Amino acid sequence: MEDEGANTFQKEFEGSIDGQEPLLMTLTRNETELRGELRFQKSQGIFPLMGTINEQNQIALKKLSKSGNTLGFFDGQLFGTALSGTWRDNKDRKVLPFRFVEKEEIPEQRRLALNMREIQRREETFRYEIRTQYPELVGYNNAETQFAFNQKVLQPIHKIIRQFEDSCEVLSESSKSEFLLEVRSKIVAQSEKLISLLFDYTQYMDGQPIQHTRNTLNYHLTQNKVIQLGDFLQEYSISADGMQAEIMKQWATIHTECNLTMSQLPQAFNLTEKAVVFHMDQSVTNCDTKDIRIPYLSLSKESVVDADG
Numbered sequence: 001m002e003d004e005g006a007n008t009f010q011k012e013f014e015g016s017i018d019g020q021e022p023l024l025m026t027l028t029r030n031e032t033e034l035r036g037e038l039r040f041q042k043s044q045g046i047f048p049l050m051g052t053i054n055e056q057n058q059i060a061l062k063k064l065s066k067s068g069n070t071l072g073f074f075d076g077q078l079f080g081t082a083l084s085g086t087w088r089d090n091k092d093r094k095v096l097p098f099r100f101v102e103k104e105e106i107p108e109q110r111r112l113a114l115n116m117r118e119i120q121r122r123e124e125t126f127r128y129e130i131r132t133q134y135p136e137l138v139g140y141n142n143a144e145t146q147f148a149f150n151q152k153v154l155q156p157i158h159k160i161i162r163q164f165e166d167s168c169e170v171l172s173e174s175s176k177s178e179f180l181l182e183v184r185s186k187i188v189a190q191s192e193k194l195i196s197l198l199f200d201y202t203q204y205m206d207g208q209p210i211q212h213t214r215n216t217l218n219y220h221l222t223q224n225k226v227i228q229l230g231d232f233l234q235e236y237s238i239s240a241d242g243m244q245a246e247i248m249k250q251w252a253t254i255h256t257e258c259n260l261t262m263s264q265l266p267q268a269f270n271l272t273e274k275a276v277v278f279h280m281d282q283s284v285t286n287c288d289t290k291d292i293r294i295p296y297l298s299l300s301k302e303s304v305v306d307a308d309g
Helices: 143-171 229-235 240-254
Strands: 008-017 023-030 033-040 046-053 058-064 070-079 082-089 095-102 113-123 128-138 179-190 194-205 208-220 269-271 275-279 291-295
Touching: 008 082, 023 046, 033 058, 046 070, 113 179, 128 143, 128 194, 143 179, 143 194, 143 208, 179 269, 194 269, 208 269, 229 269, 240 291
Parallel strands: 128 179
Antiparallel strands: 008 023, 008 095, 023 033, 033 046, 046 058, 058 070, 070 082, 082 095, 113 128, 179 194, 194 208, 269 275, 275 291
């Protein structure tokens, strides 16, 4: 509710500090005075807010304890429906960015939105560059699920980046080469129940590719968890031996002169509307084709992407 003529409003925002735990912020404006509360959605903590807003919509808020002690400060700017700025903790003086967006009722057809983010960074001392592209779930109707999904997307990316940075620091001592890491992602399938992603990591030295790896993420939104291969096999009553036999059968039709031996099922897989796709390790198969597509019909199963969950 808002009455701009009287400089009053009541708003509810959702967002986070430094992309961490999802938060809800409610604010009531009366002229230049702001009052409200900050709610931590996972830990369920609730803290009073008190502060001011000026004619330029610059805000200064104190986060208070229940006894009235100041725990930290929000300093930022309200632009339309977005509130952003810096948070300063009163205890350790750490300064972090925050961003909140005015909460609204999300229509059913807009509950699932994946936005692609691109980040580029260069480090001159060790002569490397990192180009990252990954999807971010926004506007989902469950803030806890949205936060958990986005964390699962970033975890393997951050791991690969750390390994790349460490190797560049070592190699730069004995080499004048330039290094590049490209992280690319593909949305293989998405529905109200499931998101399936494929990540490609390619490392270059002086413009030439020297290493390529892939991993996948299959996320069950309604259950708020990662789907492991064992979960998929169990949920749809498929035996590991049966799946392995189907992979071997599909492989034989593609590579008549390249035998495949498997001690275990490949763990990199995507769930699509009509099939499960396994990404074969080329260093193990020593063949060109790395993907094996197993239609659900060959497993006597219907689509899992659009199934109710």
